[in-house]
Amino acid sequence: MEKGLKYDKPSVMKGRTDVNSITNWNAPLVWEGTFDPVVIDSIYKKMDPRIAVIVFAVGKYTRFLKAFIETxxxxxxxxxxxxYYIFTDHEDEVPKVQLAAGRKITILTVPSATxxxxxxxxxxKWATIAxxxxxxxxxxxxxxxxxxxxFRYRFGAESLSRLSAVLHRxxxxxxxxxxxxYERRPQSQAYIPIDEGDYYYTAAVWGGYLEDMYTLVKYCYEQSKIDEKNNIEAAWQEESHLNKYLLYNKPTKVLSAEYLWxxxxxxxxxxxxxxxxxxAKNYAEVRPNWN
Ligand SMILES: CC(=O)N[C@H]1[C@@H](OP(=O)(O)OP(=O)(O)OC[C@H]2O[C@@H](n3ccc(=O)[nH]c3=O)[C@H](O)[C@@H]2O)O[C@H](CO)[C@H](O)[C@@H]1O
Ligand SMILES: [Mn+2]
Structure with a gap:
């Protein structure tokens, strides 16, 4: 980080005591109050990483794009x-949003679904290919x-690591x-025995180094293809496969439920x-099918 930066001295004795801020494999468990944004930003600014956000807006979900990008x-x-890599079947519905310097939108076309x-x-599948x-x-x-x-509050560089996953609220x-x-049927690739597991992670926000993410996204794709061949779909789709992977390949950072409420x-x-x-959304209205 840069020399001469002013920030509060970190303490060995003081910190969050109401929550655990470390996992049993010694990875940070990130909560407000466990990091100093000034220090974190300065460390990561030095690398000035290029950050890709992959989001899908298929069918009626294009209505969520504007608020997502603006916030x-x-x-x-x-x-x-x-x-922002926006995967959509309705390119014309991607809103024009004024972006800050160094930030852009890339649109990728994917098929509609029933x-x-x-x-x-x-x-x-589409993220693996892209x-x-x-x-x-x-x-x-x-x-x-x-x-x-x-987005409602800072979601910053403190979330970056090789593989970061968010605790499901x-x-x-x-x-x-x-x-x-977790998926509990042994017939599914996402199966986790009843006496195993660390946390339950959400599939709605996860991130990491490009190659680590590629491995994981591709893993979920391939496991779900095997399931499909066996006529089974995991209980919570890619979230089930993600949880299976992260049980046996521990994330290097765990983000608290602050990161997705x-x-x-x-x-x-x-x-x-x-x-x-x-x-809050009306599932029956935005989804193409009900169950
Ligand atoms: C908080 C949480 O744990 N969220 C998970 C839960 O989400 P949700 O119930 O919030 O699922 P959802 O309806 O938001 O679908 C997930 C995402 O897929 C995209 N989408 C979905 C349907 C559609 O017609 N068009 C479209 O674009 C869109 O980006 C959407 O945000 O369950 C899903 C599948 O079981 C995923 O695991 C989500 O990550
Ligand atoms: Mn969702």
Missing amino acids: GEKYFMVDFRVT RWQDVVLGRM IDQQIRSEADYVFMMDIDST GYYKTPDRANFP CDYDRITEDVKVIRISQI
């Missing part, structure tokens, strides 16, 4: 180089995100791993800020 410009990796499950799983053909030469870090989200306090909604859940004591909030 992203306010809170996501401010002052860093960001490209089942939402095909869209959420299809993300793994990283291979294009993004690999344009980015250092990649994030995969749901589009039905708005609905399960981060679940005491018993048997209650995680939602508009309709009560905020808990330990969540001091909400960085992304999922928008």
Whole structure:
């Protein structure tokens, strides 16, 4: 980081005591109050990484693009180089948003779908192909995100690592791993035995080094293809495969539920800020099929 930078002296004794801020494999578990944004930004600015955000807006989900990008410009990796890769079947519905310097939008066309499950799983296929053909030469870090989200507070370089995953807000306090909604049928590639598991991660926000993300996205794609051949679809689609992978290949950073909350859940004591909030949506209205 740069010489002469002014910031509060870090303490050995003081810090968050209401939550655990380290995993049992010694990876940071990131909460507000566990990092100094000035120090973090200065460290990462030196590398000036190119950050890719991969989002899908297929069918009626294009309505979420405007708020996602506009709030992203306010809170996501401010002052860093960001490209939003928008995968859509309605190019004409991608809004024109004024972006800060060093930031841009790239539109990629994907087919429409009749089942939402095909869209959420299809993300793994199209992202694998796009990283291979294009993004690999344009980015250092990649994030995969749901589009039905708005940024509300800093989502910055403290989230960067080789592989960073976010605790699902609905399960981060679940005491018993048997209650995680992992895939429990041994016939599926995403199967996790009842007595295994660390955390339950959301598939709505995850990121890391381009090559590590490529490996994981491709893994989810390939596992779901095997499932398809065996006529089975994992309980929570790519989220189930993601959780299986992260159990046996531990993430290098775990981001607290601050990184993905939602508009309709009560905020808990330990969540001091909400960085992304999922928008309340009418599933029946936006999805092409119901179940
Ligand atoms: C908070 C959380 O854990 N979210 C997960 C949950 O999300 P959700 O219930 O929030 O799923 P969702 O409807 O937002 O779908 C996931 C994403 O796929 C895209 N999309 C989906 C349908 C469609 O017709 N068009 C379209 O573009 C869009 O980017 C959307 O944000 O379950 C999904 C599949 O089981 C994914 O695992 C999500 O990551
Ligand atoms: Mn969503």
